[in-house]
Amino acid sequence: MMTKRLPQLIKTIGTAGFALASVLAFGQDSLFIARGIWEQLPEATEVLRLNTTSNWSGQNAVVERDEGVASSIVIVNTDSTNHQWSLLIGANEGVTLGPGETAVVELPALSMGTYRIGLIDGEGDGLGAHSMLQVGLPSDADLALFHWNLCDWETDQMAAWSNGTEPDANAPYVPNYFSINEQTYPATLEDPNALVDVALGDTCWVAVANHGKMDHVLHFHGFHVEVLTSNLQPSRIGWSKDTVPVKKGEGMTLQLVANQVGTYPVHDHNLIAVTNAGFYPGGMLTQIIVNP
Missing domain, CATH: 2.60.40.420 (Cupredoxins -  blue copper proteins)
Structure with missing residues (x-):
């Protein structure tokens, strides 16, 4: 388990609309912090999710990366409150995004495995905006890959x-x-x-x-x-x-x-x-x- 503080290079580039036009040209994956109703429960509870687009989904998106290769990811806060996003490894203070803000976050080179990502502010964590980062896991037809966010x-x-x-x-x-x-x-x-x-x-x-x-x-x-x-x-x-x-x-x-x-x-x-x-x-x- 990694315990040292992980550096994250953050570049905040303004509002969500401008940011997408700027960063997606480089082919980086994006995660949208989004609020919606979780119809899975009878209470139809309001929750937060990490989605791949601005269209609401009740399921959190999974991010894939190659083993041993540093990369970046775009985080877009479409919610109306501040949130703190983090790669959940070791001591990591995360990245704070205000409403409508976008940040490019550098991810370190990691060994093969399954890692957690998500919001670490109380509301973001409590309402379920967390998922996984799959590093070096198979993506070909010869070996099926399933995932379980528990x-x-x-x-x-x-x-x-x-x-x-x-x-x-x-x-x-x-x-x-x-x-x-x-x-x-x-x-x-x-x-x-x-x-x-x-x-x-x-x-x-x-x-x-x-x-x-x-x-x-x-x-x-x-x-x-x-x-x-x-x-x-x-x-x-x-x-x-x-x-x-x-x-x-x-x-x-x-x-x-x-x-x-x-x-x-x-x-x-x-x-x-x-x-x-x-x-x-x-x-x-x-x-x-x-x-x-």
Whole structure:
């Protein structure tokens, strides 16, 4: 795990409209900090997301980079309040963007793995603007790549942030929703990145990032998975298990070999995490489908 402070070269280039015309000509990826309604929950909660365009999506965008190559990314704040964006590795104070501001942020050269990115201000983090940076992971047809952004949510806290107030820091944290890629089961089965759908004999990778306030322990029915990378538990690299703990704030890459046909669940081992507000089944639950 990297612990030293990571330098970030920031160039703020004004309002969002001007900035896009200036920087996209260089082919850099962009992330838009956007506010919208998360229809996934019955409460239709207001949330923040990192989107690839100015068009609202309830799912956070994933960023891909080559291994060992420094790069840059454009961050556009389309929200009406200040936010602080960061590559979530080690001690990193992040980049502050006011409403309508755009910044070009330099990303360091990184080794292969799954890393976390997102907002670190209270509101931005509390309303869910966080995703993953995939570095050096496969992008060809010979090796399927899936990704799971894990998170837990307490809707009372989210309502407080949406209303412009800070939640009570002394109140117990009792999450009532759990998600993969901002989807709760059964909607996870409709997400081609959350549902692992492969053929017999295929090898696939799953990039996992835990953005929640608690550890999550993933249990794979029917398979052992190998830990390929981990930024918080490097001692687990090379382990092959059917149950994998993913710590709070961790990025991890897993390998699965589809050696038997069938449909198999994958879920958090914590019982409350496979419910939607206490109703089972729900939450952090998806499937592996291995076709003949």
